[in-house]
Structure formats: structure tokens, C-alpha cells
Amino acid sequence: MNRRNFTKNITLTTLGLSLGTEISAMSFKETTNNKKALAITMWEFSWLERRWPGAGYEDWDVALSELKVRGYNAIRIDAFPHLIHKNPNKEFVINPHWNTQDWGSPAITKVILQPYFINFIKKCKEYGIKIGLSTWWRSDKEKSYNVITTPQKLGEVWLSVLDLIESHDLMDQIIYLDLSNEWPLEVWTPFKTDLEGWHTKESGRWMSESIAVLKEKYPDIPYTFSFTGEVNKASLTKGDTSMLDFLEVHIWMVNGNNGEFYKEIDYNYERFSDDGYKNLALKGEKLYREKENYWKDQLLRQIHWAAEWSKKVNKPLVTTECWGIIDYKDWPLLEWDWVKELCDLGTREAVKTGRWAAISTSNFCGPQFVGMWRDQSWHNELTKLIKEKTIEAELSGSSLLKRI
Secondary structure, eight states: OOOOHHHHHOOOTTTOHHHHHSTTTTOOOOOOOOOBOEEEEEEHHHHHHHOOOTTSSHHHHHHHHHHTTOOOEEEEEEHHHHHHHHHHEEEEEESOOOSSSSOOOOEEEEETTTTTTHHHHHHHTTTTEEEEEEEOOBBBBBGGGOOOOHHHHHHHHHHHHHHHHHHHOOGGGGEESSSSSTOOOOOOTOOOOOSSSTTHHHHHHHHHHHHHHHHOTTTSSSSSSSOOOOOOOOGGGGSSTTSSEEEEEOGGGGGGGHHHHHHHOOOOOOOOSHHHEEEEEEEEHHHHTHHHHHHHHHHHHHHHHHHHHHHHHHHOOEOOSEEEESSSOOOOOSSHHHHHHHHHHHHHHHHHHHOOEOOSSOOOSHHHHHHTTOOOHHHHHHHHHHHHHHHOOGGSHHHHHHOO
């Protein structure tokens, strides 16, 4: 049996999981809702930063047509809200967040938001691609993100983005707004580094009050803060999500069992050193192959707990970063087969639940990840599956489902 078919046929039973006793109430029922899930991908800040020859986004027509051919109909991008708020026509000097990864620029670069931001949205409209807005608060030379001193200011900064889009009559292209990527990780939330997790009372205040600013003027846009970290039983009661219109959870096998996989291979998210990638290249696939079912178990458990979380709070799910390993790239000794196996498994399992309104196949679905991008049939098989799935009827009242 080839690996693709093996992954396709994996079930909870064949993995020998004990989830039945832990998630006994779970059932993925047929629905009469006519809304279908979106096949979404993450183009984060690469859509604007990676525009030098060969970087993948220098010709948006090429990139978007290739995305469309692979079956995707939505993308999640960085809107650089702090830069738009400061001056959309200004040229900003952007510092590299890392040089080990292929998201964004690995070196200092310059960006101008206008007219590029609006032109990109128009291009997406031409290709029938909807947009989810987010931000990683990219660090410019002036650290413009420091304007955000209160939750209200966070909302006001994002209002600048929505006002700009509205002024160009393009709001129909926007499916949702994620106010801050993987809130409130210090690495992505530089203006507020003392919240100690999304679930704290103070974090809840920031989320609630900033969203309230946006809802007052644009009540029809679904709002959320995306989260990362292991999804487990504790997630269901960990913190208040009442202010969120949907859950945007990032799920990876490597987060399972308190980050066990990365600990075993000694990968530590190195940003300006290749030590982590040396360990990943030498140990990553080897460790996975030694205990494939165990690692798949770590992924499937998180997907099913996320589905339970969605049921508990009666909110749809979106996942734009997933399913196997967090960091990867085209590099010596790094093969894509095992990554695609896990991503295939995760995508199929998420589809089965009917709780996801938008599903990504990985966080490497962009032209700069050649090994993943070139397997067009792999993408087509999974995006077809995603777009054929009807979302559970009980979620039909969600503001997110009304937008898609």
C-alpha cells in the first residue's frame, strides 16, 4: 500500500486510540445546512515582502492562478494594520523576523502598503479568492506597533484597514478579521508581552474591548483572535471565548503531549541559527517513522478536542496553520513525503467533523515551498474534499457562515 492510501485510510480505530472514553459524546452528524467549507491557505506577510525575482509573489497573477488551479478559494494575509494606520503611502523599512524560515523576507526589506494592499485585494477578486485578514505585527524601523497602548487603540488601528477597504468598495471580499496572530505570543504581540496566555482575564478584556470598537462600525464582519498551543480537554474550559465569532486554532502534531516531538529532536524555533534545522534534518523524519501511529495519535486527538470545543461554545472553527510540523522548508535532507502524510491525515479528519468553516492543508501552501507546491494533484484531492463538505447546520447562524 502506498503512503498516500495508507494515510487516507487511517481511522481512530486503526490507530488504536482511547479517545472513545474521553470524547464519548462526540458524533459528527449529517446536516441540512447548505454552506460548504472554504479551502484556505496562509500567505501571511509573504504576499508583500517576498517580491524579489524567484521569491514566489513577484507576479500576483502567476501566484493566484496557480493557487486557483490547486483548488483554493480563500487566503489569510497580513494587512500590516499598524503601517496602514500610520501612513499607507509611506515606505517602511522592515526588519527580518528570521533568516531560517521562508515566510516573509530573510533580510531587511522595504514595503509600501498603498496602492499594493488594495490592488492585491482586487486581484484576489478577479480570481474568485476570498480574504481573511490577520497580522503578525511586523517590526519596522520605527516600531510602529507601539502605537497600540490600549485595547481600544488596537481596535482603532484595525478600523484604519477596514475603512480603507470600504472606501474602495471591496468589503465583500473580506470573510473575517483576526486581530492578532497566535495571541498573545510575545514573538507575535510585541506591544503587549505580559498577558501570560489567551485565557487570562486581562487577555479577555483586550479581546473583548478591541472587538467592540470594530463591531460598532462594522458589525457584519466576523472577528477573532487566533490561538496556538496544544489543544486538549483543558482547552474547552480554559478561558472566555464569548467575544469571538469563531475559533481560529492552529493545530500541529508537534504540539501534542506538551511539544514532545520537538523536544525529542531538540528543535527550539531558532530564528537566526541553523542548529534547529540540523537536528530536524537528521532526526525529524527518522523519529516520525519509528512511531508513526503514535505521532498521528497526537494530531488526531487535538483535532477531535478542537471539534468538541467548537460544540461546547457553538462556534465554527477555522484553521489556517496545520497539521504536522510547524517549521519546514526546501532544504538538504528534508523530504516532503512525511509532512504531506500528516497534512493529508489532518485535513481529512477535520473535514469529517463538519465543524470547520475554513480548512487549510498545511502552513506551507505557497509558491516559495516548492516541494509542497509542485504536487498539484495532492492539493486538488484535498481541496476538493474540503469544498464538498457541508458545515453542520447548528452553525448556520454564525456570522462567519453568513460571509462565506
